[in-house]
Amino acid sequence: ATERTLSIIKPDATGRNLTGKINAKFEDAGLRIVAQKRLQLTKAQAGEFYKVHAERPFFDELTTFMASGPVVAQVLEGEGAIAKNREVMGATNPADAESGTIRAEFAESVGENSVHGSDAPDTAKEEIAFFFSELEIVG
Numbered sequence: 103a104t105e106r107t108l109s110i111i112k113p114d115a116t117g118r119n120l121t122g123k124i125n126a127k128f129e130d131a132g133l134r135i136v137a138q139k140r141l142q143l144t145k146a147q148a149g150e151f152y153k154v155h156a157e158r159p160f161f162d163e164l165t166t167f168m169a170s171g172p173v174v175a176q177v178l179e180g181e182g183a184i185a186k187n188r189e190v191m192g193a194t195n196p197a198d199a200e201s202g203t204i205r206a207e208f209a210e211s212v213g214e215n216s217v218h219g220s221d222a223p224d225t226a227k228e229e230i231a232f233f234f235s236e237l238e239i240v241g
């Protein structure tokens with residue numbers, strides 16, 4: 103079925119001017135960018151977005167990093183978009199990511215790993231609503 107997923111191009115990638123190269127990977131995989139905005143999160147907003155990780159040892163590092171520069175939040179749409187996006191991103195740790203994936207090509211470490219993608223339909227819905235109103239998503 104046609105699905106939507108939330109994608110974030112992270113500060114390590116925007117800082118290296120990789121937005122276009124990453125978007126090309128999504129489009130080449132058949133994902134459509136149906137909403138997109140560039141913004142800088144506050145640390146509090148990053149903490150709200152990643153609240154499921156609040157008890158993890160890397161939470162402070164993660165939220166500091168996500169607030170350290172611009173991000174590009176986007177909604178990707180397509181057949182099986184959630185799984186397809188996870189395939190295109192590659193494993194969370196770039197050391198484990200398959201060649202050709204975004205993280206294999208561009209990520210610097212498990213923390214500075216260039217992209218985020220929703221992991222399931224319920225989180226996709228919640229994460230899309232964190233950044234976008236329905237009016238801003240044009241399929």
Ligand code: CMP
Pocket residue numbers: 155160163164194212213214215217218219
């Ligand atoms: P993401 O898909 O955005 O979801 C949670 C993020 O936590 C994950 O990508 C990683 O970037 C980050 N993360 C996971 N493990 C670690 C770690 N050991 N140290 C720092 N960041 C981590």
